[in-house]
Amino acid sequence: MSTMLRVLAAGSLRPVWPELMTAFNAQSGLAAETLFGPAGLLRERIERGEPCALFASASLAHADALVRQGVASESRDFTANRLCLTARSEVVDAADTWLTLLQRPELRLATSTPLSDPSGDYTWQMFAALERRYPGLGDNLRQRAQMLAGGADSLPLPAGALAAHWLLSNNEADLFIGYASYAPRLATFPALRVFNIPVADNVFARYGYAVCQPSAQPLARFLHSATAQTILQRYGFLLPEPQS
Numbered sequence: 001m002s003t004m005l006r007v008l009a010a011g012s013l014r015p016v017w018p019e020l021m022t023a024f025n026a027q028s029g030l031a032a033e034t035l036f037g038p039a040g041l042l043r044e045r046i047e048r049g050e051p052c053a054l055f056a057s058a059s060l061a062h063a064d065a066l067v068r069q070g071v072a073s074e075s076r077d078f079t080a081n082r083l084c085l086t087a088r089s090e091v092v093d094a095a096d097t098w099l100t101l102l103q104r105p106e107l108r109l110a111t112s113t114p115l116s117d118p119s120g121d122y123t124w125q126m127f128a129a130l131e132r133r134y135p136g137l138g139d140n141l142r143q144r145a146q147m148l149a150g151g152a153d154s155l156p157l158p159a160g161a162l163a164a165h166w167l168l169s170n171n172e173a174d175l176f177i178g179y180a181s182y183a184p185r186l187a188t189f190p191a192l193r194v195f196n197i198p199v200a201d202n203v204f205a206r207y208g209y210a211v212c213q214p215s216a217q218p219l220a221r222f223l224h225s226a227t228a229q230t231i232l233q234r235y236g237f238l239l240p241e242p243q244s
Contacts, residue, residue, distance in 0.1 A: 005032040010039040010058035016235035038117035038150040054216035059118035060208030072210035078223040080238040081205040084180040085195040086164040098195035110173035117150025181236035
């Protein structure tokens, strides 16, 4: 009888995960049942005893925490991401850049929720870096930011919806900071404009897994394979180590 692996995975992996699992099944004969959600909230569920063979987190820190608690046997990074800025097209002037948009105090800025969702944690790390580079800006952004996604009490998104698209299209905000892996899909919506954030002002979002059951070892090894890395990069993810 084949083993069905129960995986809890960060929501930002949802677009790429089906192709990854198809390739994994073809190589190993094993299959996975995957539940998605904000990685911080998933980690809390595992800590409370929810069955899980492998935890695929948008933050290596959450995976490492399970190892320290003895809930998982090992953790390791396997891919990475960066952040981008998405804006409602109607608020963008011809001369605007990602930086000028963030500097306009009248624009409503939405983010994911720190602690619950690593995207929020990475955004706050970026705010801290911006404060050092542009004194006053990071503090202003922390005060303005509305944490509208990825929290336990956040508005539920329709199935398959992107947080940036849904929040901006429903006029809940003017700007949204989220993962750059979503940028190609977001750029297809005429009502949105997507802005790259330069590496010098961005953060390196390190994704990691935690092996919670020995049966997940083959999946952990697969995530480092050339096949898996090629698929991840095709969906906008990065190699696990920063490239110079």
